[in-house]
Amino acid sequence: MNRFAISALVALTASTAFAQEAVTYDVNGTFDDAIFGLESAITGRGLVVDWVSHTGEMLARTGEDVGSDVTLFDKADVYNFCSAALSRKMMEIDPLNIAHCPYAVFVFEREGEVTVGYRTQPEGEMQEVQALLDEIAREAAGE
Template sequence: MKRTILAGVFGLMALPAMAQEAVTYPFNGTFGDATFAVESAILDRGLVIDLTSHVGEMLNRTGADVGSDVKIFEEADIFLFCSATLSRDVMEADPMNIAHCPYGVFVAEREGEVMVGHRTYPEGEMQKVQALLDEIVQDALE
């Protein structure tokens, strides 16, 4: 019986994390305007963009290589960054919050519609990060 319980516990530990949800907002403008607005909203807070991931380009470039002719996005970029102050705060509360860093805001164009968004984070300290991301997105939408 003890082995069965332990096997169950370790089996649960091996399960993948549940998919994260995303918060998206429509952007009234072009993809280029949206990326400029998001980049500006991040930089205006004194944050440094560590990486701009051009996910849309990669998906469009590699579709045929993986046997797909589906065009997911016209364009899609993710801006990745951290906040030293906020990251320290959430990781002092729980060092495993490192799993959520860096933080990202994405811009995507799909079927002629441009959207801006970010992933959602778990309840607790990470809600501070989610609030920052939402502030950035709201600034970009103005």
Template sequence: MKQMLLGAVIALTAGAASAQDAVTYTTTENFEDVTFGLESAIVGRGLVIDSVSHVGDMLERTRADVGSDVVLFEDAKVFSFCSAALSRKVMEADPMNIVFCPYGIFVAKQPGSDEVTIGFRQFPEGPMQEVQTLLDEIAREAIGE
């Protein structure tokens, strides 16, 4: 019983993420230039963007419905994509690495800020560090670093 309880606590806390679990970069480039740079960096590597989530639009559209008057973002999008070769490699190392696929990079601009933030979640040590390196290269390329 004690082991089951400990396992449940670990399972519940393992899914919790925070901002400190993200790698972020800021730039004074405009939002559209950063998103174009991101798209170009992804496609330029022969990868396909699976989807673009318009998180900023959704939060603004539903703001009043959830009883909030806080504008969180001027604009915010999450780009989801995968690499067949890299995904196969990390999942052959551990099939449960499926939890990290597809990979996502966000671009966000907060109201009143002159900066745009681009970033992605950190990945665990081991095979997933190769994915983290790829995302880091893509994010940096998107902002001209």
């Protein structure tokens, strides 16, 4: 692949990433309820949580360092996980689907309101992943 083709691919991937949006669901419960629901929804499907990003804690800890006193979240975590079967299927269709792995579902609390959500996936084969993320987010939200 020549440099032009690589540059075009990077530009296309970057513009696609910026076009992504999030799907969210309100939670009728506490942050801890949503976290428990999320963990149960993930592991109940035989999936393993790879990593939990404690994004809210990081932002609170680093706010002063970057010159901000804005409290973005009372609490916020992002759960990263993957499905070996689904990921393999997606990457056999297009190896560049690696860009969407691992999958992530977030939970945050702001001003007493708890939200669960995920980044939308591109059209085409990745809609199968989006369906999985939606099932997990809805279950975590108690829907």
